[in-house]
Amino acid sequence: MSRMPRRIGTARFGGLRTAAGRLRHGWRPVLEATGAATAAWLLATRLLGHPQPFFAPAAALIVLGQARGQRVHRAVEVILGVAAGVLVADLVVQALGPGSTWTVGTVILLTVLLAVAFGATGVTLVQAAVSALYLVVVAPPDGSLVPFRFVDALVGGAVALAVSLLVDARHPLAPLVAEVRRTFDELAGLLGSIAAALDQGDEAAALAALRQARGMDARVDGLRDGVLAAGEALRLHVRRRRHIGRLRSVDESIRQIDYAVRNVRVLARAGVTLSRLHTSTPPELGVALRCLAEAVRQAGAALAADLDGHDETADEHARRADESALAAVHTAGQLFGATQALPLAMIIGQVRATAIDLLRGVNPEDDVAVLARVDDALGLPPL
Incomplete structure (x- = not known):
């Protein structure tokens, strides 16, 4: 019985050591993602004056979450996905009204069909559907013609690419x-x-x-x-x-x-x-x-x-x-x-x-x- 607490303590120490090792090797992506998302939020709120720029930090995190070497391509996909989702959500909400089950189902169906028709990958498809769903359930369109959310996605993708560029600026190899x-x-x-x-x-x-x-x-x-x-x-x-x-x-x-x-x-x-x-x-x-x-x-x-x-x-x-x-x-x-x-x-x-x-x-x-x-x-x- 006396050996059991010792084994538990050893296992916990081993788990902490493993976690510390992961942080030691993974701290740069953490700081990179935090800095990019925060910068995207500040640009959208302070510089552009957008009231709820959810998609600015979200787009930055999604782009940085992709493997290096694919970020330019993914940034374009994220922006297009958000644009498609916003467009579909605006049209459906105006036709069926916000918040109903029919609206949610119709928005998801049309968004996914549109993304598949244009040959979207899994990332773009999911981003388009999530963007549309967010607009229907959380923040329905207010009828404004200004594409705030599309611009927010553009800001987030651009900030993510800029951060990647700065990180690798001196020693890209x-x-x-x-x-x-x-x-x-x-x-x-x-x-x-x-x-x-x-x-x-x-x-x-x-x-x-x-x-x-x-x-x-x-x-x-x-x-x-x-x-x-x-x-x-x-x-x-x-x-x-x-x-x-x-x-x-x-x-x-x-x-x-x-x-x-x-x-x-x-x-x-x-x-x-x-x-x-x-x-x-x-x-x-x-x-x-x-x-x-x-x-x-x-x-x-x-x-x-x-x-x-x-x-x-x-x-x-x-x-x-x-x-x-x-x-x-x-x-x-x-x-x-x-x-x-x-x-x-x-x-x-x-x-x-x-x-x-x-x-x-x-x-x-x-x-x-x-x-x-x-x-x-x-x-x-x-x-």
Whole structure:
């Protein structure tokens, strides 16, 4: 019984620590949304003199709630959605009167039909319906011909875009660089965890590594979103558009990194199987996996340096990634014939595949040469 309060206290402390970690990494979007919504409200009330500019902060929050890289498109959708909802609500309320069940149903039906007919996405469709419903139930039109609510939505969308622009003004590529570093560091750490689990024959640790590997797809998606966001930020900065070419090279690399993540997931699955055999694992396997982890770190550093415009540094990291990846393949290749265990053979194959995709990601134009160097390191005859 005495252990129960201790466990509860530990769980609460763990929950607080998790919440603190989330706030530490997510404070910027919180301040960004708060500042944009407040600024939109002030502009609509103080500058334009609108009495109840609900849609100004609402539109700002909706636009900022979208993923970076889609905000210009979403801002246009939100404004059009509000306009459609306001138009339908005005017409229906004048015809049927405010507040009745028939009015509510008719407004929602016509608004959704209109949005679908114009090919609206889910965000625009919902925003149009909510705008119309708000006008019918909460604030019925007063017969004024001035489109206050449409203007409020325009103000909110414009403020949201301006805040996004200011946040990324000095370093538009910084969020993408940070995402690159986090993704490659996590993938390298995962390979280190697999190596440690196999060294110790620890099935529980191997299973934990496999669960982590299954979550790496979210990191790759984060990289893709980061490229979209950086592209939007650069397009909004006329003087920085010359950097868009760097994004194209990173975009090509992400495809290969996606393949590498899948290979590591297969490798982790084979590691679980191997750990269940309860046989000694050759120490060279752990060495190979740690070399591969170092190659991942160097590849991430190369991409980050390339995005920062440090070409010489990027080339040096790419060279180190090449050396570490080939060393991993060479070390793993020495294990062929030492055992007939199928999981071990699968891991060796995935080391080779991961090295190929990793080096192709760092050097997209060196496709054939990468394959030749990796197979040479493995001891295979040239094609």
